Amino acid sequence: MSGINVIKRERNVIINPLKTCQPLGAMFAVMGVHHGFPLVHGSQGCSTFVRYNFARHFREPAEIAVSSLHEDAAVFGGRKNISSGIKNLAVRFKPDLIGAITTCSSEIIGDDVFGFVDTTKKELKTMSEDNKGLDKIEVIPIATPSFVGNHFTGYDVGVKALVDNLAEPGEPTEKVNIIPGIVNPGDIREIKHILELMGIEGTMLTDTSDPFDSPLRPSVTPTRPYFPKGGTTVDEIRDSANSQGTIAMCKYAGSAATSLEKQHNVPAIIETPPIGLQNTDQFLRNLKKLTDCNIPDSILDERGMLVDLIADNASRYLFDKKVAIFGDPDITTGLARFVGEIGMEPTMVCTGANSNSFPEDMEKISKETGTDIDVLFEQDMRSFEVYIKENPVDLMIGTSDGRLLSLDQGIPLIRAGFPVYDRIGYHRHPIVGYNGAMRLMELITNAVLERYYDPTHWKLQQ
């Protein structure tokens, strides 16, 4: 019988982390709000490092403000910083929403950010007498101390804060809320495509697709301030309380869905992202369950294209190849299942977070695929590397952070997840949905063809 072997990090030291701290996730969530602005309450590094990471992954501007905490704040508190930060942002950028995101420092010095925000909102109201619209700016405090959780939980907290602060009951709608998780613009667009084919109106909580992948068109680009296209509007988030349901396509960041269910009776479904055939099937079934819509032929045709692609190529080229997967818990769970669907063996899956049901899910995939899976849980890239050197695989799937290992070991790396900075275009394409699975199938197969079939090139003649 196949099963799993959970290997936790036994050392204290973390070496090349496979996670980062909470604020990044919260910033990501706020970036998905139309004219939304993250304001990090912390040191300048807290915004700069994240902007750098977004910029190199998406190759797009990532406007994130910071309250520039310094020594004086350690002594006197950061009230002035966050308050003037919010006001400066408000008057100079006139955003629709500011997410005031805490960090380790602001939490340690004991800033009551929730209180500061309240006070500042009142000041904005007063200021709006001379400066119209300032009172309309939503300011949402988001508590994401860096020494708790990880970027994934930060995203969870961020989305929940948005929903908890904004969602308000009204007329029921036919909409479905989607919590996408930390995914790419291509993923969100694929979900929208699915919803469109299903005839469902969706509300992304939040929608980072256009903000992180927008056209270069100076003639129609707003400047001073520059804002990217798109994002979910504040009104749409407000209306999320009235949807037919919420699907969190991220098992480990679905608490906003739960919150909507508890507070507004919006049914919640929280599940692994629709990566691969069966997970996408499940996503469709979930949509059907929430909306009672039909599954249209057009989407079944797309499914059929995926089935065709797998039938024609998987057993011929991919069977029996061993794959190691690393990255965020949700994405790796989806990838591991997909890899099994195409006849490969997910012999090792590694994640940096401590998302609690991860090992159970791996157990299920192990049973389903008949593969013994070594589960590197709460681990880092060093553990991944050491493991791979001792247990070679045929293929790795994960972020660009595996690139040097891939070069050293001559094991192809299929890039997926965040960040991917050493190749271009990955953010534009989905890995979710049937189309995402087709892309993965192509990436994987072509990597196998190049690495393992080119040397016996005659095999590729037909």
Add this chain to the structure above:
Amino acid sequence: MSGINVIKRERNVIINPLKTCQPLGAMFAVMGVHHGFPLVHGSQGCSTFVRYNFARHFREPAEIAVSSLHEDAAVFGGRKNISSGIKNLAVRFKPDLIGAITTCSSEIIGDDVFGFVDTTKKELKTMSEDNKGLDKIEVIPIATPSFVGNHFTGYDVGVKALVDNLAEPGEPTEKVNIIPGIVNPGDIREIKHILELMGIEGTMLTDTSDPFDSPLRPSVTPTRPYFPKGGTTVDEIRDSANSQGTIAMCKYAGSAATSLEKQHNVPAIIETPPIGLQNTDQFLRNLKKLTDCNIPDSILDERGMLVDLIADNASRYLFDKKVAIFGDPDITTGLARFVGEIGMEPTMVCTGANSNSFPEDMEKISKETGTDIDVLFEQDMRSFEVYIKENPVDLMIGTSDGRLLSLDQGIPLIRAGFPVYDRIGYHRHPIVGYNGAMRLMELITNAVLERYYDPTHWKLQQ
């Protein structure tokens, strides 16, 4: 001043041809008709080799019938073969259309295929008294002797034969006819996507997209006979006489457009395929010219995504790299221009056909890009290989037939055109339109990153 140097094949012998004979093109055209069936009047190799080539490129069934000419036909003529071939196909498969395609042998033995077809059609009419619908089957004779022209002219002859035989005047429509050329399903779908965004109804002459890329769904797949989804219906081809215009997106296979213009006053535009930014712009302008539609913002946003992708990456990674391009004349013309648009140098372009304005077009691209272009004209893959060994380039773009040269010389090969059989998925994706240009940009850049940047991997850190 930059200019071109035309290098024609000086030897008689052809070594690894970059073209094939006419019938393939005609078969391709007929495959794009809904329930259309090519019937090759020739030896069995004439169908089998082509089916093999379609199957390995598209990884799809390619049902093509043959009249199985043998020695006796050389003596007594092939009338019996073609006639019984048509009748057998008609009664057993009940297709909507049969394209009766000649070859070298049928032409040499002097078969009057046009006459035979007429007679057979009469017989079908008689037979239809017992076997309903046989008289409704269109049978189109297509004269494509193998010792004249090449696969491209065969495609041209095929499309023209369909239109000449079927197009009939009626009520004017708002439609636009598109002659796609020998392109991939992904290309045709991208053209349809553009038309949809523009609000234009199109008629593909013909539509090979679904026939060569269809879902695997046994539950809804017709069998006995199996027909793939899609293709242009006979009625749509009939109605092509009433469209607002025709765009042949293949400069060297546009005579059906001319024919529609001459016979039915449908304005014709015959141009290089919309590969790259400027050629796609031109395609949009042509659509506007024919239909007076507006260019919607949605498509300009897609354009802006392409511009963004090029702005962010081309000058950083691609500038100054030398590219050799080989393949069909239309595709290589488009690719050469695109390569210039992203700051690379198309130092050599090689095609096997003798399409007359090819050198002039290269001259224009040379001026536009400021690159001296060696134009290998009416050449073969052997000439390409010898050239490359003497004049190394940084990148090659062309079909899978360059794969061994690529491996030998360590020069990355970007796969484009027909056939691509040593990687998967290429037929699913466009190289035309803004989305096609984005795909090319990604393929090219990622190949450059892997080959030329991975060795100095720190450069890829951001």
Add this chain to the structure above:
Amino acid sequence: MPYKLFDADKEIPEREKHVYKKHCSDPDGEMPHCNTKTVPGSMTERGCAFAGAKGVITGALKDVLHVVHSPVGCTTYSAGTKRYPTSPDLPDGTKFPIENFNLKYVCGTDIQESDVVFGGMKRLKRSIIEASKEFPEANAIYTYATCTTGLIGDDMDAVAKELTEELGKDVVAFNAPGFAGPSQSKGHHIANHTIFDRLVGTKEPPNTTPYDVGLIGEYNIDGDLWVLESYFKEMGIRILSRFSGDSTHDELCWMHRPKLNLVRCQRSATYIADLIKDKYDVPYIKVDFFSTEYCAENLRTIGKYFGLEKEAEKVIADRMAKVGPELEFYKKKLQGKKVYIFSGGPKSWHLAIPLENELGMDVTAVASQFEHEDGYVKMKKRVDEGVLIVDDPNSLEFEEMIEEDKPDLILAGIKEKYLAHKLGVPSIMIHSYENGPYIGFEGFLNLAKDMYANIYNPVWNLVEFEENPAGEEESKIESGSIEKEDNQVEVAK
């Protein structure tokens, strides 16, 4: 009634006699009619004689340059279409300077309309001379008639003869135009005779040994020949002449010198074995190396012939130790799976019994594109009661069989593969293989593995979207690797 008229064939009743359903009590002579012309328009999978000559027989040679006398298509289509790799080793111990020469280059005369009118001999001559200049490395030049040049009547033998002298190397014309004969089989036949007539006996090998064999009808598809060669080497047997996988022009010329000829593909190559036996008294035996049992049996036969019985046993024992346990695994998995063998010819009888006996599968139909009567005799002998034997099947018949019988797997060509998939049935390529070689012990394991991987491809359980999937019962796939079970992965700390 032993013959079966498919529903799909009711309009072409002449097909009935090509489809035979085995009855044990039938007289021996009852079997599918074969080697006759295909019904036009019936969607045959057959190819042409040119393909049979160049594509199958001569294209496998490592040091020969090919000039196809044709409009461009025939040349284009014969560019490296088969999957027969070559090594650079030449019989004299030197290396051929261009790797995989046979996969890389093909020349043609690119016949134009004027040649059709005025004759193409000048063009042919010029092309051969140019080709020879382009590749001086080539040890011989073979040139091919095609439909066009066959019909216009170019005297290719005359050109070949003239140029043999002029160029100082053999130039050989193969007159197998596409329209010759009912299938590619005619091309095999013509190529056999041409090689025998023009080449066999014209050269002597550098040396001979008492353990020299000729391996005839083995084309090294995906490395098959190399598998056999390793067995022979270990037994102390040398392959003096290969016909024609990984072979050289010279080896064909001394095909009269082996002590024994082994005929592997008995459809395409028995002709030349017969001719050699008749003229040069070299005996031959028909051999079969597909599957472990046939392979063992035939190695024993060869061992016995040369007095190398012990050596043969050692090879057999070594290989069985390696592949036996894994084959057991696959047998367990493949047990009872219904399979069709749609081969070009002999593989339909080579594989019928092994798939049943060694892997427990249920062969419910066999078919062949171009077999002759001798082949169908064997096929009939080797299949069970009720099995369909189809000559020159067409695609509607193929669909009908699938619908009626619902096989688990079809071994066929690339043209059938994707059609089978669309109908929901896995298919693997048996002409040129998926992940070969398929011959010998290791090859049979490869075949078993490929069949397993295809039947158990998880996607076949997920073909249709299920609105209400049945609980946890989803597709399962287990690794076929035995190694893995013993070898628990180490844990990284």
Add this chain to the structure above:
Amino acid sequence: MPYKLFDADKEIPEREKHVYKKHCSDPDGEMPHCNTKTVPGSMTERGCAFAGAKGVITGALKDVLHVVHSPVGCTTYSAGTKRYPTSPDLPDGTKFPIENFNLKYVCGTDIQESDVVFGGMKRLKRSIIEASKEFPEANAIYTYATCTTGLIGDDMDAVAKELTEELGKDVVAFNAPGFAGPSQSKGHHIANHTIFDRLVGTKEPPNTTPYDVGLIGEYNIDGDLWVLESYFKEMGIRILSRFSGDSTHDELCWMHRPKLNLVRCQRSATYIADLIKDKYDVPYIKVDFFSTEYCAENLRTIGKYFGLEKEAEKVIADRMAKVGPELEFYKKKLQGKKVYIFSGGPKSWHLAIPLENELGMDVTAVASQFEHEDGYVKMKKRVDEGVLIVDDPNSLEFEEMIEEDKPDLILAGIKEKYLAHKLGVPSIMIHSYENGPYIGFEGFLNLAKDMYANIYNPVWNLVEFEENPAGEEESKIESGSIEKEDNQVEVAK
């Protein structure tokens, strides 16, 4: 009024004094205010002190292991973010066993809530010991305070001291938490002092020569240091200590032994040069190798110092022969193009004159994230009348400048790059380069080529869809390669 208040800054008028428009008649003291805290929420491009210490200074060392004492984020973000490659060569002639060790690994303590409550020193200690075991190759371990650990008050020096003894190798604590000082500059400062206090003078080099220099403030971004090293080598000068590109821990320890220190990045490293001069009497000179003229001038100065004038001239002549003609080509192309230099600090004054004089460009604005007064003095000196000098620019100012001035190119960081692109202006990365190195003769050519490639990227002429394009007038790009013009490609027959 020499100071400029941007429209975008009318709500934060304190920005006015940071934006200075050069007037020749202004008193020397008039220049942007600098090195002060950023206005919260103003969209600064600045980083933090931790980034200044680890990211800039120490991360470039090839044989040192880094343990960041932080919640996971600071560790994650400092994993190989800078583009400073290292060679495996160690001063004693051996090779460091892990290639590009500095790009590959970073360690951290992964601080949890309980550590915040109870203190993190135990966790730090344990982590360092584990890290040391994981990478016994490392010749020293550096550990870093961050905001969290700075605030909870862990005594890192005590841990470092204790472990230095326990582990038998230097463990050095850098107390530059993110909140320290107004920008990353504070981190440079702290790192300089820490290295001086803890390391300089603690070891002796294996040998010394009269031609030993220390190269201070050169971080080998994209191989810059290797360019300079090749010049020095050819002149007969040895770099005894690198601070800190491609350097080793030991080299830092004997920074007191060069005959002369050369200070390349004068913002981040003059501190330590001063300290060494004061304590050990090693003189230093501030050097500038950006552009051919500065590079030549500075090589001459160094040559003169060591009596190697002829050798310097030879290096200069050799390199100019190589790069001169191509630079001429680029000068022709870049003539008159308006450019901004938005650097971290010194590059804004390094490059201002070269871009104008050697490439004919028009520098219309310079800016710096973290320069101090001495840097702005030089900037002011080196720019033309009317040029904007901006301290700590923010993104709205950036947008306003672009809209008003419409530059042809902006040299900036990755955060500004994509914003500039969205506004239709090309931008290249000047902190870590596009296709560097950018230093020295060859480097300046690389910079010119990258600027050319970006300005002339054909896409900038195609940014907007044109309904009626103006005839044939479309974007043109010429190759900058001079070679090509002499070297007509051969024709294949």
